[in-house]
Amino acid sequence: MDFASILQYLISGLTVGATYGLTALGFTIIYNTTGIINFAQGEFVMLGGMFSVFFLNVTGLPLPLAVAAAVAATVAVGAFIERCTIRPVKHPTLIQLIIVTIGVSIVIRGLAMLVWGKDTFALPAFTGETPLRFLGATILPQNLWILGITLVLLAALKRFFAGTMFGRAMLACSHNKKAAYLSGIDVQRMVLFSFMLSAFIGSVGGAILAPITMASYDRGILLGLKGFAACILGGLGNPFGAAAGGLILGVLESFGAGFVSSAYKDAFAFLILLGLLFVRPSGLFGKSAATRA
Amino acid sequence: MRALFSSSLAQTGLFLALLLAAPWLLTNDYYLTVLILCCLNAIIVVGLNLLMGYAGQISLGHAAFYGLSAYTTAVATATYQLPMELGLVLAVAVTALIAVGIGIPALKLSGHYLGMATMGFGLIVFIFLNETIELTGGPSGFVGIPRLELFGYAFETDRSYYVLTACCLAGVALLSLNIIHSRAGRALRAIHTSEKAAMTAAIDIARYKLLVFVLSAVYAALAGFLYAHYLSFVAPSSFGFLFSVELITMVVLGGMADLWGGIAGAFFLTMLPEFLRAFEDIEVLLFGSILVLSMLLLPDGFAGGLRRLARFAAARLGRSGGGADGGTGGDVDGPDAAKAAAPGAGGRP
Numbered sequence: 136m137d138f139a140s141i142l143q144y145l146i147s148g149l150t151v152g153a154t155y156g157l158t159a160l161g162f163t164i165i166y167n168t169t170g171i172i173n174f175a176q177g178e179f180v181m182l183g184g185m186f187s188v189f190f191l192n193v194t195g196l197p198l199p200l201a202v203a204a205a206v207a208a209t210v211a212v213g214a215f216i217e218r219c220t221i222r223p224v225k226h227p228t229l230i231q232l233i234i235v236t237i238g239v240s241i242v243i244r245g246l247a248m249l250v251w252g253k254d255t256f257a258l259p260a261f262t263g264e265t266p267l268r269f270l271g272a273t274i275l276p277q278n279l280w281i282l283g284i285t286l287v288l289l290a291a292l293k294r295f296f297a298g299t300m301f302g303r304a305m306l307a308c309s310h311n312k313k314a315a316y317l318s319g320i321d322v323q324r325m326v327l328f329s330f331m332l333s334a335f336i337g338s339v340g341g342a343i344l345a346p347i348t349m350a351s352y353d354r355g356i357l358l359g360l361k362g363f364a365a366c367i368l369g370g371l372g373n374p375f376g377a378a379a380g381g382l383i384l385g386v387l388e389s390f391g392a393g394f395v396s397s398a399y400k401d402a403f404a405f406l407i408l409l410g411l412l413f414v415r416p417s418g419l420f421g422k423s424a425a426t427r428a
Numbered sequence: 429m430r431a432l433f434s435s436s437l438a439q440t441g442l443f444l445a446l447l448l449a450a451p452w453l454l455t456n457d458y459y460l461t462v463l464i465l466c467c468l469n470a471i472i473v474v475g476l477n478l479l480m481g482y483a484g485q486i487s488l489g490h491a492a493f494y495g496l497s498a499y500t501t502a503v504a505t506a507t508y509q510l511p512m513e514l515g516l517v518l519a520v521a522v523t524a525l526i527a528v529g530i531g532i533p534a535l536k537l538s539g540h541y542l543g544m545a546t547m548g549f550g551l552i553v554f555i556f557l558n559e560t561i562e563l564t565g566g567p568s569g570f571v572g573i574p575r576l577e578l579f580g581y582a583f584e585t586d587r588s589y590y591v592l593t594a595c596c597l598a599g600v601a602l603l604s605l606n607i608i609h610s611r612a613g614r615a616l617r618a619i620h621t622s623e624k625a626a627m628t629a630a631i632d633i634a635r636y637k638l639l640v641f642v643l644s645a646v647y648a649a650l651a652g653f654l655y656a657h658y659l660s661f662v663a664p665s666s667f668g669f670l671f672s673v674e675l676i677t678m679v680v681l682g683g684m685a686d687l688w689g690g691i692a693g694a695f696f697l698t699m700l701p702e703f704l705r706a707f708e709d710i711e712v713l714l715f716g717s718i719l720v721l722s723m724l725l726l727p728d729g730f731a732g733g734l735r736r737l738a739r740f741a742a743a744r745l746g747r748s749g750g751g752a753d754g755g756t757g758g759d760v761d762g763p764d765a766a767k768a769a770a771p772g773a774g775g776r777p
Contacts, residue, residue, distance in 0.1 A: 172540055220720050224727070229539075230486070231723050234680055237673055238719030245712035360547070360669065367544040402555040405548040412545050413533035 139271030144393040145386060150278045150347070152385020153285040154180070157340030158362025159369065159377035160292070161333030167309030167372055168322075168329040171232045175216065175240035177359020178247075179334045182209045183341025184350030185247055188256040198259065202342045206335060212243070213334025217327045240355065247352035258345035277346045284343050288336060289378055296374070305329060309372070357401075364408050369420050376420035383419075384408075436605035439688070444598040451590060460586045462702050464658060467593040470694035471600050471651040473678045474687060475644030478604055480676070481685030482613065483640045484620030485535065488543045488672050489550025493645040495557060495667025497523045497652030499564055502573045502662055507563075512577055512657065520649045527645035528638065535637045550672050557664040569663030576657035583657075593654055597691075600647055604687055607643075616640055617685075681722055683731025692730045 158180055165173045186205030190196045196204060220235050221227075260277045267274045295302040307315040308325045316322050341350070348354070365384045369376025384404055391403030411419070447467070451460055472494060479485050500522045501515040510518070534545040558567050565571065576583045576592075583589045607613050615636050618626040623633055656662050674697060682693020700718065704711040726733045 172543075220724070223724055225724075226727060228727075230480075230676075230680055230684070231727055234677055235720050235723045237677070238716045238723065241716030241719065242713055245710070245716055249709060249713070356669075360551070363544065364548065367541060371540055398559045399555060402552045402559075405551050409545060409548045409552070412537060412541060412548075416537050416541055 137271075140393065142270055142272040144389045146272055146274055146278060148386035148389030149382060150281050150385070151389065152382035153281050154340045154344045154358070154381070155361045155365045155384050156378040156381025157285060157288065157336050158358055159365035159381045160288075160374055161337040161340075162362055162366045163372060163374045163377040164305075164329050164333045164336070166366070167374075168305055168325050169221070169232075170229065171221070171236065172363065173330075173333065174233065174236040174359060174363075175243060175355075176333065176337055176362055177355030177357070178240045178243040179209055179213065179337030179355075180341035180344070180358050180362075181247065181350070181352065181355035182212060182243070183338030184258065184345035184354060185251055185256070185341075185352065186338070187342045187345055188258050188350050189251070191258065192256075198261065205342055206338045209338035209341075210331045210334045213330040214327060217330035221326070221330070222323070240359070244352060244355065251352060253352065255349040255351040256345075257349050258342070260346040261343075275347070277343075281343045281347075284339065285378070288339065289375070292336075292374065301328075361404075364405065368408055368411065370417055373420050379420065433606065433609070436602060436609065440598050440602040440605065443601065443688070443691075444594060447594040447598070448591065451587060457586065459702075460590055462699060464586070464590050464593050465655075466695045466698040467590070467597045468651040468655050468658075469675070469678065469698050470691045471593075471597050471654075472644075472648045472675055473682070473690045473694040474597075474600050474604050475647030476675055477679045477682075477684065477687060477690035478607065478616070478640050479644045480679055481683075481690065482608065482620060483616040483637060485637060485641065486539075486543045486676070487546040487641070487644070488669070488676070489546035489548075489553070490644070490648055490675050491667045491669070491671035492550040492553035493523050493527060493648035494652040494655070494671070495662075495664065496526060496553060497649035498656040498662045498667070499557060499570065501653045502570045502656050503563060505657075506570070506573050512574070513579070516578075516653050519653045520646055523645050523649035523652070524642055527642045531638045531641040531645075535634065535641060547669065547672070550669060554664055554668050557667065564664070567664060569661055571661050573656050573660045573662065575660060576654070589658055593658075596650060596654065600650070601687060601691065608687065612636065612639070620685075677719060681719075681726075681729050683729030686729070686731035689729050689731025689734075696730070 158176055161176045161179060162172060165171055165176070183205055186208045187202050190201035190204045190208075191198060194201075194204075216239055220239055221232065224231060224235060260275065261280050262276045264275065264277075267276065267279075296306050297303075304315070304320045305325050305328065307318070307320055308322055312322055315325075341354075361384060362381070365380035366377045367380070368384055369378070369380025387407055388400050388404045392400035395403060450463060454460060454463075472490060476487065476490055479487055497519040501512075501519040504510045504518050505512055505515040530546075530549050534542060534549070537545055557564050560566075576589065583592055615626065615631045618629060618631055619633055619636060626633055678693040678697045679690050680693070681697060682691065683689025700715065701711060704714050707714060728735070
């Protein structure tokens with residue numbers, strides 16, 4: 136196997152992995168403030184792509200505005216979900232909330248199918264489709280956009296959680312909700328905000344991925360599962376573990392597809408994940424004591 | 429103990445009588461097919477309820493056991509022309525072995541990690557069923573599975589098949605009730621409450637968890653065997669992640685740690701799409717909304733809702749605290765739980 140094709144697999148793996156990572160980040164943010172695994176996370180990614188196509192083609196907005204409008208619309212959906220389906224659950228247990236988010240994801244998918252149909256839609260690449268050559272491998276400009284935006288988002292999140300009062304308040308909720316409440320943090324507002332933030336991250340991921348993989352109403356399911364897998368791989372609750380987990384999962388998948396068999400690429404990724412879980416149950420970057428409790 | 433056993437026996441008997449009477453109320457033979465599928469799903473759900481409701485362990489991959497068994501018997505009886513009794517033994521044995529293999533490492537995990545591990549397992553099985561085209565027929569499915577014939581008796585009519593599945597369900601329910609009321613059942617509940625406390629009470633946690641995991645896989649295997657020989661066609665799409673989720677929803681909607689509640693949940697959710705079919709395009713939408721709404725309105729499932737209703741009625745009649753048993757299993761009697769399963773009477777207070 137020559138160097139150029141290894142590099143090629145690496146690049147495509149990193150690109151796909153970046154979106155897994157963004158989905159995983161969304162999972163992590165909600166998990167940290169609420170303890171819920173939000174199974175509708177993949178639908179945020181789908182909505183990011185579909186809304187972008189909708190605003191571009193139907194309302195005729197220019198591409199950057201269309202993407203911005205799509206992200207705003209998805210954030211509104213995230214807020215709506217928290218207000219109307221998560222908050223009203225009385226004495227919530229974990230499994231109930233999980234089923235609620237699964238129900239929500241089914242509803243969103245159903246609505247998207249009703250409104251936009253079952254077709255796949257293409258979103259134009261942000262800056263042309265002329266491929267760049269790099270050490271024998273081909274890179275699409277969109278790949279660079281995806282990697283770049285993911286890095287920028289990660290840096291911004293790090294800044295947000297470490298450097299702003301609001302971000303630290305959210306972090307406090309993840310450490311101990313009661314203690315956060317006692318020190319005057321409005322926990323309910325943080326929960327609402329965590330849904331909006333992960334809708335934001337998910338929809339950005341969806342919008343930047345759409346030019347490469349196309350957008351359709353059922354894009355969210357598998358992306359959601361992969362995002363969840365990336366979270367576990369990186370250690371649940373650790374945002375940078377989640378992003379790294381996504382990249383690793385994407386690269387593994389890409390190499391699995393290239394060197395073993397493309398039919399089994401998903402199985403390959405999950406097999407490695409299972410192996411890892413059995414050997415190191417807390418994920419790559421998780422604290423080992425936290426899991427068996 | 430003896431009293432508990434006869435009460436389980438009475439409940440199961442009543443339930444079976446209701447099941448067997450149901451076909452006479454049907455106007456359309458198609459509904460018999462739906463009832464058969466209800467029974468099959470209920471068999472899996474009883475096992476999953478033991479695992480989730482009693483032992484407190486989640487599985488997001490139970491559809492895989494169902495599928496593995498269905499495909500094992502399909503390959504054994506159709507491809508290799510083996511007798512069906514052997515197909516049943518093989519299907520159950522293969523599924524149980526795989527459950528042991530996956531259960532030993534997976535059950536050391538807990539919470540979301542266990543969910544992920546079982547989900548990963550389910551997805552791997554799903555991909556395997558899709559890709560090993562020579563063995564399984566791939567995504568388009570496996571055709572030509574023979575109709576069931578056991579010990580010389582051919583189950584040719586839907587009605588005879590229904591009686592068989594209803595009896596299997598009743599048998600599985602009776603066995604499970606006995607487990608619940610036994611030492612093993614108490615051990616499982618102890619594990620659910622606190623693993624540490626259970627350990628100090630000298631309960632071999634790993635062994636009991638594995639036991640109930642394998643048992644629930646075996647129930648799923650039985651259902652898978654019956655499914656394959658009923659439809660005579662299986663396709664991977666019936667055994668995907670969404671079906672695993674649906675199974676869990678049946679347990680939670682019916683009532684965790686309530687055997688009859690879980691069965692009611694299985695009947696309700698299996699029938700629901702049939703009644704929503706009239707709405708065509710918005711069928712999925714309604715399904716999702718019902719999931720969300722029932723979690724909002726009925727947090728403890730049908731069983732909890734009925735208990736609350738009973739308590740409310742008791743309070744109204746002035747017998748304060750009369751119906752408040754609030755126990756863990758088998759407290760809701762058969763006919764009520766079955767009524768909750770009937771369409772329309774969704775058990776909503």
